[in-house]
Amino acid sequence: MVPLLDQLQRLAQGYRGFHTPGHQRGQGAPTGLREWWGEAVFTADLAEIPGLDNLLQPEGILQEAQARVAEIFGAEHTYFLINGATAGVLAALLSVHQENGIILLPRCVHQSVIHGLILTGAKPIFITPEWDAQQQVWGGIDPEKLRVAIQQNCNHNITALVLNSPTYKGVCSAVKECIEIAHRFDIPVIVDEAHGAHFPFHPQLPDSALDWGADLVIHSTHKVLTSLTQSALLHQQGKRLHPQRIQACLRLVQSSSPSYLLLASLVATAEQMAAQGEALLTQLLENTADLTAKINQIPGLKTLWINFRQPGFVSQDPTRLVIQTGGLGLTGFALDELLHHQYHITAEFPDYGDLTFILSLGHTAADMQHLFNALQEISHTVQPEKFLPTIPLPPTGEFVLSPRNAFFSSHQYRPWSEAVGSISAATISAYPPGIPVLLPGELITPESIDYLRRIAEMGGAIVGCTSEQKIAVVSNW
Numbered sequence: 001m002v003p004l005l006d007q008l009q010r011l012a013q014g015y016r017g018f019h020t021p022g023h024q025r026g027q028g029a030p031t032g033l034r035e036w037w038g039e040a041v042f043t044a045d046l047a048e049i050p051g052l053d054n055l056l057q058p059e060g061i062l063q064e065a066q067a068r069v070a071e072i073f074g075a076e077h078t079y080f081l082i083n084g085a086t087a088g089v090l091a092a093l094l095s096v097h098q099e100n101g102i103i104l105l106p107r108c109v110h111q112s113v114i115h116g117l118i119l120t121g122a123k124p125i126f127i128t129p130e131w132d133a134q135q136q137v138w139g140g141i142d143p144e145k146l147r148v149a150i151q152q153n154c155n156h157n158i159t160a161l162v163l164n165s166p167t168y169k170g171v172c173s174a175v176k177e178c179i180e181i182a183h184r185f186d187i188p189v190i191v192d193e194a195h196g197a198h199f200p201f202h203p204q205l206p207d208s209a210l211d212w213g214a215d216l217v218i219h220s221t222h223k224v225l226t227s228l229t230q231s232a233l234l235h236q237q238g239k240r241l242h243p244q245r246i247q248a249c250l251r252l253v254q255s256s257s258p259s260y261l262l263l264a265s266l267v268a269t270a271e272q273m274a275a276q277g278e279a280l281l282t283q284l285l286e287n288t289a290d291l292t293a294k295i296n297q298i299p300g301l302k303t304l305w306i307n308f309r310q311p312g313f314v315s316q317d318p319t320r321l322v323i324q325t326g327g328l329g330l331t332g333f334a335l336d337e338l339l340h341h342q343y344h345i346t347a348e349f350p351d352y353g354d355l356t357f358i359l360s361l362g363h364t365a366a367d368m369q370h371l372f373n374a375l376q377e378i379s380h381t382v383q384p385e386k387f388l389p390t391i392p393l394p395p396t397g398e399f400v401l402s403p404r405n406a407f408f409s410s411h412q413y414r415p416w417s418e419a420v421g422s423i424s425a426a427t428i429s430a431y432p433p434g435i436p437v438l439l440p441g442e443l444i445t446p447e448s449i450d451y452l453r454r455i456a457e458m459g460g461a462i463v464g465c466t467s468e469q470k471i472a473v474v475s476n477w
């Protein structure tokens, strides 16, 4: 049996507690909630009572559980995250930081990476990732461009390389080559593998960055495996970073009252993968291959298929379904709306020209058939939009200040129409995928405002502006 789960079950009864949480194993919980959720949720929602452990300095059952999960994922050390992969990204950036440190990174990272730059004050050097103009999709960094960037900045204190692979759309980049190059210069590598937590568990899936010696790897287990929302993992290996330093940085960003529901779900998910991961993923891969082949037979629909003979594009996660919608005369936003409102199907992430679905261990063949039937019906009945907008490349502006200096400078709020020419003091992202369109310190261009406007008009969520669609900009610039 699994020690943490056993222990939680055992401790859930047979004593009177005078400690947090206030609901006291459900005794004081709101009745409606208790009836809906059942007793078990509350009885397992325990604090760090004797027999449990302190996540911020684990020395007992959590230390044991983390070691076991590390073994399952093939890492040297694993740390449980209860504030999402976001906490792992922040702790990773904090742990490598030194005064005047420089971080090398691709531009299309999740906003948590930018938030890490704000917290640390590290100076970013962005390496433009590769863009597949035909498929309209970002890949990763071309290793040759990385080598040049390192050589150009070798007089500076490069404290880490951050890679983001796979992308939200399942594109995997040249992680192995990039790690080899960075390690030749003894630069630690942080890989945001949030969407690739399943990679270690099936030979037909892309390689995990753990296999290539990445120093820190972040897995958002709640996105693609089966743990509860907000649970995730940070893995560490090698000698460049000290486990005590990682632990100290995790203390800066994690709650001092971790949810044992999340911790238990992490442990149970890891054990599920150890016992059945390959078999479950084989089934998922079969169902996914079947669905993908059938979708590609539907007139007007095509799934994303990458040409791997280009730098920055190495492999693709077959469980990430990206349906290109242009052939139907629809944007991804329009197909998303149709599916949601008429077929009660909710996708993960609409974009201009495609719609992304996460296919996971939680899906059955029946779910996939339902999706296929809906898509087939839509292709027969859809009225193409009169005007299908052209897709601009997400814009980038010039950096005038560091993200930290811009974020903490005195600022004011300007409507979009008056913000051009100012310096952004905020991270403005289209969500999902949460990739920033504007970063703190970046000059706001007409193109970035136009891009935000188009995303908003199509129903995308813009995160980081005020409710009146104003942007924080650096004052007196």
Ligand SMILES: Cc1ncc(COP(=O)(O)O)c(C=O)c1O
Residues within 6 Å of the ligand: 083, 084, 085, 086, 087, 089, 110, 112, 164, 168, 192, 194, 195, 220, 230, 232, 433, 434
């Ligand atoms: C690439 C990437 N990294 C990190 C995160 C943050 O993950 P979480 O939501 O678990 O905090 C996300 C979330 O969408 C993401 O897409």
